Structure formats: C-alpha cells, structure tokens
Amino acid sequence: MKKLLVMFAVFCLWSTSAWSELTIEITQGVDNPTSIAVVPFLWQGSGPISEDLAGIVAADLHRSGQFKPLSRGDMLGLPHEQQEVFYRDWRALGVEYLLVGKIVQGSGDQPIQVQYELFDVLKQSRLLFKRTGGQVSQLRDIAHLISDEVYLQLTGIRGAFSTNILYISAKKLSGSNFSYRLVKADADGARSLLILESREPIVSPAWAPNGKEIAYVSFETGYPAIYRQHLASGKRKRLTHFKGLNSAPAWSPDGKSMAMVLSKDGNPEIYIMDLATEKLTRITNKFSIDTEPSWMPDGKSIIFTSNRGGKPQLYQYTLATGWIERLTFEGDYNARGRPLPDGQSIVFVHRNKGQFHIAVQDLAKGTIDVLTKTFLDESPSIAPNASMVMYATQRRGQGILAAVSIDGRVKFHLPSKYRDVREPAWSPF
Amino acid sequence: MVAFLKSTNRRETGGIILMNMDPKSLSKLLTVTIAAVMIAACSSTDTDDSASATSDAAQQQQEGAVSTASDSGGDVSSEAMGGRETMAEPLKTVFYFNFDQSALLPDTRAALDAQAQRLRDTTGIVRLEGHADERGTREYNLALGERRAKAVANYLAIQGVDRARIETISYGEEKPVALGHSEQSWSLNRRVELK
Numbered sequence: 001m002k003k004l005l006v007m008f009a010v011f012c013l014w015s016t017s018a019w020s021e022l023t024i025e026i027t028q029g030v031d032n033p034t035s036i037a038v039v040p041f042l043w044q045g046s047g048p049i050s051e052d053l054a055g056i057v058a059a060d061l062h063r064s065g066q067f068k069p070l071s072r073g074d075m076l077g078l079p080h081e082q083q084e085v086f087y088r089d090w091r092a093l094g095v096e097y098l099l100v101g102k103i104v105q106g107s108g109d110q111p112i113q114v115q116y117e118l119f120d121v122l123k124q125s126r127l128l129f130k131r132t133g134g135q136v137s138q139l140r141d142i143a144h145l146i147s148d149e150v151y152l153q154l155t156g157i158r159g160a161f162s163t164n165i166l167y168i169s170a171k172k173l174s175g176s177n178f179s180y181r182l183v184k185a186d187a188d189g190a191r192s193l194l195i196l197e198s199r200e201p202i203v204s205p206a207w208a209p210n211g212k213e214i215a216y217v218s219f220e221t222g223y224p225a226i227y228r229q230h231l232a233s234g235k236r237k238r239l240t241h242f243k244g245l246n247s248a249p250a251w252s253p254d255g256k257s258m259a260m261v262l263s264k265d266g267n268p269e270i271y272i273m274d275l276a277t278e279k280l281t282r283i284t285n286k287f288s289i290d291t292e293p294s295w296m297p298d299g300k301s302i303i304f305t306s307n308r309g310g311k312p313q314l315y316q317y318t319l320a321t322g323w324i325e326r327l328t329f330e331g332d333y334n335a336r337g338r339p340l341p342d343g344q345s346i347v348f349v350h351r352n353k354g355q356f357h358i359a360v361q362d363l364a365k366g367t368i369d370v371l372t373k374t375f376l377d378e379s380p381s382i383a384p385n386a387s388m389v390m391y392a393t394q395r396r397g398q399g400i401l402a403a404v405s406i407d408g409r410v411k412f413h414l415p416s417k418y419r420d421v422r423e424p425a426w427s428p429f
Numbered sequence: 430m431v432a433f434l435k436s437t438n439r440r441e442t443g444g445i446i447l448m449n450m451d452p453k454s455l456s457k458l459l460t461v462t463i464a465a466v467m468i469a470a471c472s473s474t475d476t477d478d479s480a481s482a483t484s485d486a487a488q489q490q491q492e493g494a495v496s497t498a499s500d501s502g503g504d505v506s507s508e509a510m511g512g513r514e515t516m517a518e519p520l521k522t523v524f525y526f527n528f529d530q531s532a533l534l535p536d537t538r539a540a541l542d543a544q545a546q547r548l549r550d551t552t553g554i555v556r557l558e559g560h561a562d563e564r565g566t567r568e569y570n571l572a573l574g575e576r577r578a579k580a581v582a583n584y585l586a587i588q589g590v591d592r593a594r595i596e597t598i599s600y601g602e603e604k605p606v607a608l609g610h611s612e613q614s615w616s617l618n619r620r621v622e623l624k
Contacts, residue, residue: 176604201603203567223598224571245575245599248568261568268572289572305569311529312569333529336566349566356564376610378566394610423567 022189065410545588
C-alpha cells in the first residue's frame with residue numbers, strides 16, 4: 001500500500017559561478033528623496049573592469065528609497081577627485097551630495113584599490129575621503145561597502161547593503177513533482193548561489209548570528225529534518241530527524257542555542273537545543289499548535305505563534321520564569337513574529353478582513369501598523385539595521401520577494417522570471 | 430479510474446455540473462454523491478476481493494449521477510457506465526478540510542469508514558500526508574497539515590486499523606495540487622492523502 005519513497009538526488013553545489021535570479025523593481029520611495037550624484041568611477045588599470053562600482057552604489061542608495069541618484073546623462077562633468085569638482089555645476093542640477101572615486105590597479109593581496117570622496121554640494125565641503133581595496137572578485141563587495149559608508153554618513157544609520165539573504169525558490173516540474181532550491185544572494189538579489197536543490201521541500205532558512213552558518217529544514221530523505229550548515233565549507237550536520245515535525249529552527253542571539261518545533265511527543269511544541277550538547281529542553285506544553293519561535297534580541301524570551309486561544313496569535317515566553325503572555329489581540333490571524341533589533345516592536349503576518357499583510361506592533365503601546373498592501377504576504381525578515389522588512393508575496397500568480405521600509409514609505413519588489421521565490425531570511429551584519 | 434475521470438472530464442462538455450471541473454473536483458463530486466456507498470473497492474494501485482458489496486440505494490444514486498451526464502453527453506455516459514461496471518468504484522483517498530481546521534467533515538467520516546473496512550483486511554504501512562492551502566504562514570501550515578493527518582489517523586485507529594501501521598507526515602503548503610490563488614484551488618489543497 002505504501003508507495004516507495006523515491007529519493008531524488010540532492011546536490012550541494014559550491015560553485016564559484018553566480019547568477020542573478022532576482023531583479024529589483026522599486027515601487028515606492030519617500031516623497032522628497034535626497035538628491036545625490038554618483039559619478040562613474042575612473043578605472044586606471046588595464047583592460048576592462050567587470051563591475052560598474054558607481055552604478056552599484058547608486059542602485060543601493062536608490063533602493064533604500066531615501067535617495068534619488070542623478071541620471072548619468074544629466075551630469076555636466078565626470079570628476080573623480082576633489083580638484084575636479086565644480087560645486088556650482090552640481091548645485092545647478094539640484095544635487096545635494098556628490099560621490100566621486102577612482103579605481104587603480106594595486107598589487108599583492110589587493111590588486112584593486114578604490115579611493116572615494118563624498119561632498120556636501122550646498123556647504124561645499126568634503127564629508128568622506130576613504131580608500132579600500134580587494135580582489136577583482138570582490139568589486140561588488142567593495143561597492144556595497146562604499147554604499148554602507150555613504151548611507152551611514154548621510155543618515156546616521158548603519159547601511160545593510162553588504163548583507164546577504166537566503167531564500168527558497170520552487171518550480172513545478174510535472175504532476176506532483178517540484179524542484180526546490182535554497183539560495184543565498186546579496187541583499188540586492190545579485191550573485192545568487194545555489195546551496196541545496198531537492199525534489200522534496202526545503203523550508204525555514206535561518207541565519208546563525210555570526211552570519212557564517214545557516215539552518216534549514218529539508219525533506220530530502222522523505223521526512224523533515226533540521227540541518228545546520230557552514231557556508232564557507234559547505235559542511236553540514238543533521239540536528240534532528242524525529243518522528244513528526246522538525247520545523248522552524250531559530251538561532252539564539254548568542255549562537256549557543258537553537259529554538260525549534262518538534263512534534264515527537266505528539267503535539268507541535270517548542271524546544272530549545274543546546275548546540276554544544278544537542279540536549280533538548282521543551283518549553284511549551286499545550287494541546288495546541290505552538291510554532292514559529294523567534295528570539296528577542298536580549299535572548300531572554302522567545303516569541304511564538306500559538307492557536308491555544310482558538311486562532312493563531314503571538315505569545316511571548318520568558319525563559320527565566322516560564323511565564324507566557326499573549327502579545328497580539330487585533331485581527332484573527334497573527335503569526336510568525338520577528339522582533340526588531342531594538343526589541344521594542346515586532347513584525348508579523350497579520351490577517352484583517354481576510355487579507356494577509358505584514359504588520360508591525362509597538363510592544364509597549366500595543367498599536368499596529370499594517371505595512372503592506374500586496375496579496376498573501378508572509379515570511380517577514382528584518383534587515384539588521386531595521387531599515388527594511390523583506391517578505392514573500394504573490395504577484396500575477398507568482399511568488400516573489402518584496403521589501404518595505406519599517407515606516408511603510410519605501411517599497412520594492414525582487415521578482416524572479418522563472419521560479420516562485422519565498423521565505424527570505426536577511427543575514428546579520 | 431483516474432483515466433476514466435479524465436476522459437469524462439475532457440469529453441463531457443454539456444453537463445450541468447461536470448463542466449469545467451478538473452479531475453479532482455469531479456472525483457470529489459462523484460464521491461460526495463455516493464457518500465453513502467460502502468463499496469469496498471480497489472484503489473488505483475490495489476485490488477481487494479472483498480470489495481463488491483454495493484447497496485441498492487447507492488447504486489441508484491450513482492445511476493442518477495451518471496444519468497446527468499447521459500442526458501447531455503451522449504456516448505460519453507455509456508463509456509462511463511462501461512468503465513464503472515468493469516471496475517469497482519475506488520475508495521476515496523483524499524480527504525478535504527476547512528480553512529485552519531483539522532476537524533473531519535461528515536463525508537470524510539463516511540469515506541474513512543469504508544477505508545477502514547478495507548484496511549482492516551490488509552497489512553502494510555498506511556501513509557497519511559497532510560497538506561494546507563497557501564494562506565497563512567508556512568510553519569504554522571506544517572503544523573496544521575500534521576494535525577489533519579493525525580485526525581485521519583486517529584479516526585482510522587478508532588475504526589480498528591492498527592495505529593502502528595499508520596504513518597503521518599505533513600507537507601504544509603509546500604506541495605499544492607492546484608496552483609491557483611482562489612478558494613477553488615485552496616479547497617483542493619487543504620487535504621490529507623492516503624497512500
């Protein structure tokens with residue numbers, strides 16, 4: 001009677017080649033974005049250069065929604081250093097800030113050296129003058145680093161342009177056959193790297209707080225199991241494969257423990273695994289669905305989804321006391337909470353009038369702001385600088401990634417042409 | 430049986446309710462219509478000799494269902510009738526649920542009674558795969574799918590199927606059968622499949 005489980009090949013690919021599965025479409029920015037000109041950087045080496053650094057920086061700043069980069073066609077000159085800057089030209093164009101730079105061929109372990117300068121056009125003053133360097137293969141990293149510096153200088157907030165995302169992509173092959181992929185990419189969707197591919201579901205990608213390891217759930221054996229995997233080496237370890245659910249791994253802020261959902265004792269419950277000993281401690285005990293644990297930034301409590309009151313709502317479990325408190329009361333479906341880095345607010349999936357959206361709730365005041373208006377929004381993941389929330393949504397029948405700023409004013413989409421994409425997980429710094 | 434349903438679906442264009450239904454909906458409709466039937470029958474992969482008891486009432490209900498097609502479908506119905514006569518009606522192997530619910534629906538109970546009767550006379554593992562529709566969060570839906578599979582498992586166990594033979598797994602919303610984004614697809618995806 002039982003169908004034979006057909007195990008399909010699971011590939012762990014660690015190729016150096018990368019492709020871009022996602023494209024970026026900015027759908028909404030702030031009303032009066034800051035005008036900045038990012039002049040193409042001068043390349044003083046031999047042969048062509050593989051990346052347009054200034055283009056990447058401009059795209060980063062544009063994607064934040066807070067900046068409007070000047071089109072290159074409108075530039076009256078292409079300065080590369082301070083002596084070549086004529087402030088009046090930029091002032092005439094309404095530009096508030098100006099970024100220029102040049103790339104020179106270095107030697108040794110830094111064959112690429114970049115010098116860049118940021119100017120305040122109105123005050124006619126230089127705000128930044130920096131040099132950095134690296135390998136040819138690190139040109140995109142260098143560009144994102146420059147974006148981070150500029151963003152910090154102009155907004156006072158640390159930029160998150162150098163961070164990564166994990167996501168799941170899926171495609172129906174035929175009948176009941178699907179292809180599932182776990183992919184890592186830059187936060188702008190570029191340089192996608194296939195981490196795992198399977199004909200069985202892959203779900204719940206999660207980052208270790210050091211950004212060097214990830215965890216996920218893979219059904220590749222026919223049953224769900226939680227794995228942890230080291231990104232650089234590709235080495236992985238199966239942490240759990242109990243009977244029933246092995247779900248929703250969440251690293252503690254100190255990296256020493258992992259919260260997870262197991263139903264080995266008959267019911268979906270939240271457990272904490274000490275990663276050194278792999279010893280499990282069960283923290284919920286209720287005849288209801290308890291799932292989707294997420295650690296508060298101080299590591300002292302865990303928020304989770306439970307339908308113990310009849311409908312899914314968010315609760316908070318304090319580790320020291322075992323005290324459980326309900327957090328959400330508005331709406332009949334509030335699930336998969338993620339705290340902001342300051343621990344003052346949580347972001348979650350909120351259903352109101354039948355529609356699933358991403359909402360943020362101030363924990364002290366209890367007030368809710370719905371951030372999104374798209375269709376079937378889920379899986380919110382917060383940028384480490386708390387500027388943006390990336391989430392999964394549906395557009396024209398396809399699963400895509402989207403992002404919204406925490407104030408709801410900036411929005412962009414990261415669709416894939418060929419596959420459904422979902423479950424974004426934003427890396428730590 | 431699957432081939433029969435597909436063929437009916439493809440060629441039956443004038444039927445009142447069978448029109449524009451995919452094989453799953455059609456299958457569901459037919460099974461609902463004959464919900465009272467206790468036909469122990471073969472599934473698409475197994476045959477079982479004890480599977481031929483058919484009540485008269487059920488037989489008539491079935492005739493009624495098929496005659497709807499017959500009125501408008503010409504030779505299709507005779508093909509359908511022929512198909513039904515030469516092979517016993519398969520037992521229902523997919524059971525549907527309401528949104529965010531794992532309670533068994535009345536017709537599911539009837540269908541499971543018939544399954545239990547067959548399973549009591551067989552051996553081997555019974556695999557129950559629980560699924561959810563795409564609405565709501567993925568990890569919650571994994572838990573919900575498990576709830577559904579366990580609800581079916583518990584019912585079968587109460588009906589005398591050895592619990593040790595029953596294996597449950599949840600795929601949550603990861604393996605939809607219908608890819609649309611409306612209730613029509615969602616209702617087909619909120620399911621437990623018996624394998």
